Amino acid sequence: MLQFLLFFLILLSAFGQNAPNYNEPYSPIFTDKPVYSWTDKMKITIISPSWNSDRHQIDSIGETNEHPIKISTSEHSLDQYRFTETDVNSGIFTAEVTLTGFTHDADGDGDFDTTPRTIGNGPTSGFLEVDRDSAITISFEFADAVVLVESVPVRWNVGTINFIEDLFFLEKSAMVRVIDVDMNLNPEAIDHLPIQFFSDSDVAGIEVNAIETSENSGSFIATILLSQNSHSSGNRLYSLPGDEIFAKYDDHTLPKPYSKSDNLAIETTARIDSSIPPIERIKNSQITFSDGLGNVLQSFSQNSQMQIVGTILNEYDFKQKFVYMFQVKNDKHVVESISWIQGEISSQQSQDISQSWIPKKSGIYEIETFVWRSINDPTALSPLMSTLITIP
Numbered sequence: 001m002l003q004f005l006l007f008f009l010i011l012l013s014a015f016g017q018n019a020p021n022y023n024e025p026y027s028p029i030f031t032d033k034p035v036y037s038w039t040d041k042m043k044i045t046i047i048s049p050s051w052n053s054d055r056h057q058i059d060s061i062g063e064t065n066e067h068p069i070k071i072s073t074s075e076h077s078l079d080q081y082r083f084t085e086t087d088v089n090s091g092i093f094t095a096e097v098t099l100t101g102f103t104h105d106a107d108g109d110g111d112f113d114t115t116p117r118t119i120g121n122g123p124t125s126g127f128l129e130v131d132r133d134s135a136i137t138i139s140f141e142f143a144d145a146v147v148l149v150e151s152v153p154v155r156w157n158v159g160t161i162n163f164i165e166d167l168f169f170l171e172k173s174a175m176v177r178v179i180d181v182d183m184n185l186n187p188e189a190i191d192h193l194p195i196q197f198f199s200d201s202d203v204a205g206i207e208v209n210a211i212e213t214s215e216n217s218g219s220f221i222a223t224i225l226l227s228q229n230s231h232s233s234g235n236r237l238y239s240l241p242g243d244e245i246f247a248k249y250d251d252h253t254l255p256k257p258y259s260k261s262d263n264l265a266i267e268t269t270a271r272i273d274s275s276i277p278p279i280e281r282i283k284n285s286q287i288t289f290s291d292g293l294g295n296v297l298q299s300f301s302q303n304s305q306m307q308i309v310g311t312i313l314n315e316y317d318f319k320q321k322f323v324y325m326f327q328v329k330n331d332k333h334v335v336e337s338i339s340w341i342q343g344e345i346s347s348q349q350s351q352d353i354s355q356s357w358i359p360k361k362s363g364i365y366e367i368e369t370f371v372w373r374s375i376n377d378p379t380a381l382s383p384l385m386s387t388l389i390t391i392p
């Protein structure tokens, strides 16, 4: 940029003030973005040292009939728009124009969200109506019959949505970010847009207003609270450990090849877990032994069937899936038997789990029991329990 500026200044001084070269492909009009959305604010800079008429005063250009600056689309136009010098002796002139879009319901609630208007004479007060695929042309009659022209396109964008984390914990908050610069409807004020949230446990879900992170960012944040104890309401979403949660934004401002009335649902997901550490989620008690009728065994004998009885307790307010494992090792630490039972335990419930076993030989056996989340997910939900028995 600086190199280009220097090049241009040299070029300009080489030609002097009254001999612009019609064949030079320079265009000293710059916009602060290469592409604009429909309600952006444009900042335009024109480098024109020859219009620095007074080295001790801020000069202005564009407002005269003889050397106008025109900012226009094919349908709307700001004529004779005034640019002012950035400093008394800079020779650089700037102005701002706020784009006002066209009549459209940008969030799908049935109401129009824009106030299209074309009015103002600069340097920062102007508004210009644009369509979705307009081109904005800035032209400056730099010298008599010498017109400098720059053109920039207007375009809508497909929004993006992302949870800030992949995993959130219950009873904590979850944050989602939507970036859609088309929803920066007012570059001077904080805008809002609606986001739907739902979970595996609440498919109806909630709608939450996302808030723009600053007046002109086009980036929106929404925060919800994840609760396993209370139903969904306001910005609180009911969900359970192991759920997926979803956030959805309906983009009603889509670029070609979509039509202006199309909308597209943009979604993201995250996983939900309890904030209680997995190993503390189920309480596993010492095993007991009983006969086939449920009576507690006082002694053991070879080749007679016994029941190994475990007890688990879910002290929490949410239902849990589990797999309970029994493992019997002989005195050489070789596993003689392994079995498991899958189930679900309601909140605040205790459950007995039993497995039959026939000791084939006398000896000392170690019986271990443990609780996993599932066969495929061997996350321990309680510490391993171990009991030694002697078969005479």
Ligand SMILES: [Ca+2]
Binding pocket: 052, 053, 054, 055, 056, 057, 058, 059, 085, 087, 088, 089, 090, 091
């Ligand atoms: Ca000046």
Ligand SMILES: [Ca+2]
Binding pocket: 104, 105, 106, 107, 108, 109, 110, 111, 112, 113
């Ligand atoms: Ca609307």
Ligand SMILES: [Ca+2]
Binding pocket: 184, 185, 186, 187, 188, 189, 190, 191, 212, 214, 215, 216, 217, 218
């Ligand atoms: Ca805004």
Ligand SMILES: [Ca+2]
Binding pocket: 156, 157, 158, 159, 180, 181, 182, 183, 251, 252, 253, 254
């Ligand atoms: Ca959009």
